Amino acid sequence: MIATKTGRVSITDMRKLLNKKAGSTIAYNLNESNPTDVEEWISTGSRWLDSIVCTGKLTGIPIGKICEIAGLESTGKSYMAAQVAANAQKKGFSIVYFDSESALDSSFLDRSGCVVDDVLYVQAVDVESVLEYIEELLGTG
Template sequence: MITEREKALELAIGQIEKKFGKGAIMRLGESAGSTPVEAIPSGSLALDLALGIGGIPKGRVTEIFGPEASGKTTLAQHIIAESQKRGGMAAYIDVEHALDPSEDPPYPPQFQPGVPEPPRCQSRWRQWRC
């Protein structure tokens, strides 16, 4: 017998899927035909295999985190360059203020002028870094 709570949950899931598409919401632990995710290769076969989909998920926000000088910027540049080779675009949010776009990276993505970080957001980015 289906409870009122389960009915309400099914109704909510149905409305979300109707508005945002199948797979926009799911119950953890259920694998009812997951939607395949297109991936952008990272440039590292080992990382792509470890991620399970062959790279970084396309169209999703991905955070690259690690200790200083561990290769985060280089990895991001490889991913951006690969995305651009495939006709895509990428946004690079440098919360560490470590990227110098005037330097030529070893595998250069094409950096274009972007939207400057609004002053009201700078303190929030710094809080997230801490």
């Protein structure tokens, strides 16, 4: 524990303590470069939705963040995911599509602008499996 004359610990001292304890940088000053900073975005294909995602800025989905598309049946989740995937491919990103409903077909992706040969499709059995697969893929660097 860090103690000061006033009994208060400074944010800087707490950050240093946590980083030392972890052996790597896990605590950040948000006014400096930190992992919450988003510098690049992928459009959803809808200017309206892009502006909603980032409070009025025409941006889209933040790169480097986990994003879930959820909604009721037949509300356009797959369509939006395909649009984001196509726009991500245009920026040079690889696409891994986890499908829990086994409803996706390659012609749908093709019509949405995706290069189907460059999409890895994973039929998801349950959410726990998807999380394991994502961890495995992220571990491959």
